[in-house]
Amino acid sequence: MAEQDDTPETQMARLILALRSQGVTEAKVLGAIESTPRPIFTQDLFKERAFEDSALPIACGQTISQPFIVGLMTQALKIDKRDRILEIGTGSGYQTTILSKLARLVYTVERYRTLMQEAEGRFKALGLTNVITRFGDGGEGWPEQAPFDRIMVTAAAPGEPKALLSQLKPTGVLVAPIGKGPVQTLRRYTGDGKGGYEIEDLIDVRFVPLLDGVAKEL
Numbered sequence: 001m002a003e004q005d006d007t008p009e010t011q012m013a014r015l016i017l018a019l020r021s022q023g024v025t026e027a028k029v030l031g032a033i034e035s036t037p038r039p040i041f042t043q044d045l046f047k048e049r050a051f052e053d054s055a056l057p058i059a060c061g062q063t064i065s066q067p068f069i070v071g072l073m074t075q076a077l078k079i080d081k082r083d084r085i086l087e088i089g090t091g092s093g094y095q096t097t098i099l100s101k102l103a104r105l106v107y108t109v110e111r112y113r114t115l116m117q118e119a120e121g122r123f124k125a126l127g128l129t130n131v132i133t134r135f136g137d138g139g140e141g142w143p144e145q146a147p148f149d150r151i152m153v154t155a156a157a158p159g160e161p162k163a164l165l166s167q168l169k170p171t172g173v174l175v176a177p178i179g180k181g182p183v184q185t186l187r188r189y190t191g192d193g194k195g196g197y198e199i200e201d202l203i204d205v206r207f208v209p210l211l212d213g214v215a216k217e218l
């Protein structure tokens with residue numbers, strides 16, 4: 001657990017060690033996490049807990065993901081620096097920022113206008129120039145920008161995300177939590193180049209659901 005007297009650097013170092021011991025071992029993924037100040041992405045009430053390896057509440061009843069899960073999903077995506085990535089569920093923009101450090105372009109979709117605007121403010125403050133945002137229903141993907149090298153879904157899809165898979169390159173990789181209940185399976189689809197996929201179940205996860213349409217409330 002984080003000691004609140006510790007400096008942010010010490011707390012971050014402890015977090016990185018915890019992720020590594022849980023299997024997030026790729027240096028470039030750990031480097032992207034280490035260079036992303038998580039307190040920027042959390043609500044004031046939770047800033048002191050920003051370096052904990054836990055999910056935390058954000059606006060609109062949503063959550064910023066647990067750093068271990070962010071690391072694991074990022075690693076599972078097998079990103080190449082030339083990749084164009086589609087992310088569904090911008091939320092705080094934390095995962096987006098980490099992806100943006102590893103890829104050429106990140107397209108990210110969020111169904112809450114408030115979350116989208118807050119995340120855009122953070123991307124600007126961080127000087128990110130390779131993130132493209134869209135307020136909309138990510139379940140439909142981003143057909144105008146398809147196909148993508150990689151797709152990451154950070155909200156739980158009830159079943160196979162067919163629309164998104166159709167926007168993936170033939171040898172692309174898609175990582176998504178799949179399931180209808182409170183616990184879902186983190187699944188990786190790897191295109192075989194012939195229209196089929198290798199499917200791997202990685203770990204049990206708890207994500208907020210992927211909902212249809214844009215949010216009516218702000």
Ligand code: SAH
Pocket residue numbers: 062063064065088089090091092093094095096109110111112115136137138139154155208209210211212213
């Ligand atoms: N990656 C985020 C975690 C976000 S939680 C982070 O690092 O902070 C999941 C997000 O998915 C929520 O913000 C939720 O509003 C969004 N979401 C759920 N269904 C969606 C949909 N159909 N289209 C776009 N975003 C969606």
